[in-house]
Structures are given as C-alpha cells and as structure tokens.
Amino acid sequence: MSDPKVIFRGTGVTRRFGRGKNLVEAVKNVDFTLTEGQITTVVGESGSGKSTLARMVLRLLPVSEGTLEFNGTDVTTITGSARADYWKDVQAVFQDPFSAFNQFFTVRRLLSRSFRLLGERAAAEARMEEALNHVGLFGADVLDRFPHQLSGGQRQRVMIARALMMQPKLLIADEATSMLDASLRVNILNVLTDLRDTLGMTILFITHDIGQANYIADQVLVMEHGEMVEQGPADKVIFDPQHEYTRRLLSDVPRLNQSA
C-alpha cells in the first residue's frame, strides 16, 4: 500500500482580528495536515479558533500570515476563477441547516440551484439522487418537500448532499451536528464515516465535543486560545493525551474516560 497522501497543508497559519487594544489573535501560527481519505477533527472550547481556522481553509477568510496548500498547490491568496474552482473541490456544511434554506424552495430547487453549473437537467437530477442516496435519503421522499417538512437530521443530510453534488475532494463540517439531538447527531456522524469509507472522502470535522472526536476521527487536532496544543492519531490523543488542556476536555466526558 502506498503512503497516505497529504491533501491539505497549513503552515504557520495565523489570523488576527481588530487592532490596538482590540486585537484578537484567533489562530496563532498553526501547522497541520489533512490526510486523504481520513477524518481530521479539530476540537476545542468555544472561542479557541476552530471556526476561524475552518473559514481560512475554505478561503472565506484571508490568513494574516502563513500558507495553505491544497493538493500541492498554494491556495493562500487565490481569488476569482481559481477560488471558484477551489470551491468545487472543497465544500462545507455548517451548524444550522435551517438558515441555509430558503423556506419557499423545495429540496429539489435548493439542490438544483446550487448545481446550475452542470447544465444538463437529466445529469443534474441523477447527481441529486446519487448525492441523496449517499446520505441515506431517497429523492422521491424528500425532493418535493419544503424545509419545514423535514426533520433537523434530514435537513442536515440534505445540506451534506448539496455539498456532495459538487463531488468535492475535501468536505468541511463545522459544528454540523451541534443543533441536533443526540440520536440524530450519531446519525450524521455515521453519514460522515460512511462517506469516508465508501467514497474515500477527506473530512475536516470541527467540534467542541471531544466525545464526537473520539467517535469519528482518524486524526485529532486540539486547539486552545488559537494555538494547536496537541495533534496526532485519534487513539493516541484521546487515550494517551500529552497536554493538560486535552486531559481537561476529556475529563468533561466521564464515559470516555472510563473506557480509557
């Protein structure tokens, strides 16, 4: 078997907001890699810089310092059509699937709108069905429904399907389960692990909950106050944490600790 491939590399990534006494260093000189076909989880408390990091990887937010490489290409400052191409390869789902929906659009319209690029209607329809199947939904059941006719878990799965329609190489899920109750959360986590296992999808999963990291991750990156304090294979970080902060996050999850 060949060595796992690094699909994304961040080097010295820093992001500051504001200036003077209002200066916030949200992400501080962070180095990390994402391995193809693996789920990498960024975990940390609220305000630790996880979303800022995800938005920089997505190229929604410029870095203050550092470089971002995707598939060996420097994407740190790409704009225009290069960035539009990048967004075909790198797709995201966010916390609140409801806010991303137009309440007056059916699922079909939502999905086909974000997929105008494909042009041909029949091909778009086929891609829609395929993407919905990947998240355990059937077109006939959901395509003609409006958002309020779907459960929270179904809405989030539709959002994942929308991202999948672009056939991305990297999927970013930023607190994608935090609005869902526990059973639906597990359901979405299972959808993501299935995508890794069946499509070989690379996933960057952002969460404040180290329990979810344990459930889903191959690799864990731990952030505290903008710094990456610990990173490594999930088993190692979770069952043999080296940093005090990681131990503290773990001590808040009693069940996990007992199984360690």
Ligand SMILES: Nc1ncnc2c1ncn2[C@@H]1O[C@H](COP(=O)(O)OP(=O)(O)OP(=O)(O)O)[C@@H](O)[C@H]1O
């Ligand atoms: N646009 C902004 N302007 C000023 N400060 C910001 C901005 N975005 C984020 N920050 C600050 O950067 C720090 C990191 O925020 P970020 O949202 O990345 O953390 P997080 O770990 O994702 O937290 P949460 O889980 O609560 O979203 C926080 O102190 C936040 O207030």
